[in-house]
Amino acid sequence: MKILLTGGNGMVGKNILDFNQQDHHILAPNRKELNLEDFLAVCTYIKTHQPDYVIHAAGLVGGIQDNIAHPVNFLVKNLDIGRNIIMAAKANRIKRFINLSSSCMYPRDAVNPLQEHLILKGELEPSNEGYALAKIVTTRLCEYITKEDDFFEYKTIIPCNLYGKYDKFSPEHSHMVPAVIRKLHDAKVNNLKSISIWGDGEARREFMYVQDLADFIFYAISNFETMPQNLNVGLGEDYTINEYYKSIAASINFRGEFEHDLSKPVGMKQKLIDNTKLKAFGWQPKTSLKEGIQLTYDYYKKTVIND
Template sequence: MKIILTGHTGMVGQNILHHIKTSEYTFLTPTRSELNLEKWQEVDAYIKTHEPELVIHAAGMVGGIQANIANPVDFLVKNLDMGRNIILAAQKNAVKSLINLSSSCMYPRLAQNPLKEEYILKGELEPTNEGYALAKIVTTRLCEYITRENKTFQYKTVIPCNLYGRYDKFSPKHSHMIPAVIKKIHEAKVNNEAEVEIWGDGKARREFMYAEDLADFIFYAIENFEDLPQNINVGLGKDCSINEYYKTIAEVIGYEGKFVHDTTKPVGMQQKLIDNTKLNTLGWRAKTSLKEGISETYEFYKNVVLND
């Protein structure tokens, strides 16, 4: 099977390409100089030329709470342009199968947890990442509409929980929580700092899955594509408090200082736990424990990121 994978240099894309089953498929992984996803003509021409059997859309502008607050225009427009261009170009060129990677950020901020796929557009979004969420909602609905209009097009959306892992970004301004905390606690240990700051009271709860597990699900989805629902949450079905993540990361790194809380800082939603009912019915489960995943991610940070 010939597959176009967008976002192959990102964390999700890299984990897909390093999966044990990658060699069973032909992956096309254009660079930005070869294919600018924000330009319709380029996307249309690329798909027309290469005639893939499947598109996996994993590209996107991503970042943590600081980046989303600072750059809502880019998070909305860039993600919207990339998503609609690749989806509509696939439709125009008769690509019958597409997997769209979305985000649990698109669920309403006050929705009851665990978050079900049916909750999309059922309430106000979290203001700190609203632009990103709106873009993901539009591409998810676009896939639904295309399939609804013509059942021969099966364009399905995978909604992962928060992710972390190898090939992640570790810049505090652009990264998600776990890599940012790994960097912060590592530097605190190296510099013999007595304390590390946590934004908020640390009681907000998040569900983080190791990105290698998501890559494993993507191959499961390819092999079981007909059984895949229109939209499907992919996560662990359990969450931890921010304080618990800091504690586990400190244990892995060997940091013995204390934590202090800055309750003036934004924390986003108090809980974001996705419902795994459809995933469990499909028969797939994540394999990596939190401590195992953080250990692997920390090794990547020490051996790759710090030596780059």
């Protein structure tokens, strides 16, 4: 198949390209080749190439600090590129579209595990509200298009938090797992006796190794007709922040102490997706937390540090 992949230079996109075991013809234009903020350019590109599928994995992403500091960018840029790629695909009668969204869409006070029907059923987490609003709009837009005209199959994948190969490790822009890998590695190198954890460390999070998501993408393509309109993709189990720190410390062999900074924001107390529909769809992740962290640390040592 010919597949248009947005975000081919991001963590998810690069892993999709690496995992293309069926040798689909994947178009993954960079920003110079295709500016997703330019609707006419997106329309022209799709009209020219006529892909069988569009996989929308592009987006401005970042950790809690970045989201708090730049809510305008996280809302506007993600909203613009999402609307443009979806509407351009519709205008060119592209039948199948896979929209990658985020579990950030779920209400902050929703009962865990988070079920797909809970979208827009409560107030969002303020620390990443802009990003979440953009993802909600693109998810609903896919629903509306599918309801208006049954020719179109525009469906949304809702991954849990991700980490792994091609991740960002900078303190300003990374999510928790890569940020902690770098933090503990630096602490070990500098012989620090203790490091600080934001909050009490009891907030619970679900992180899936990103190559498992890539595996799911190709599974979804092969079974697209039976895939639900909106589908959580994750482990179905979570761990505390303290447990992540301990697991990463074990991989890195950091033997220092942990201190808790209760003045720092921690976000939602828990964010665990419900994987009932995912199991019924016939897929499950393959990488354990221990294995995934070790693979990510190996990547960090070989690629990031050496650079």
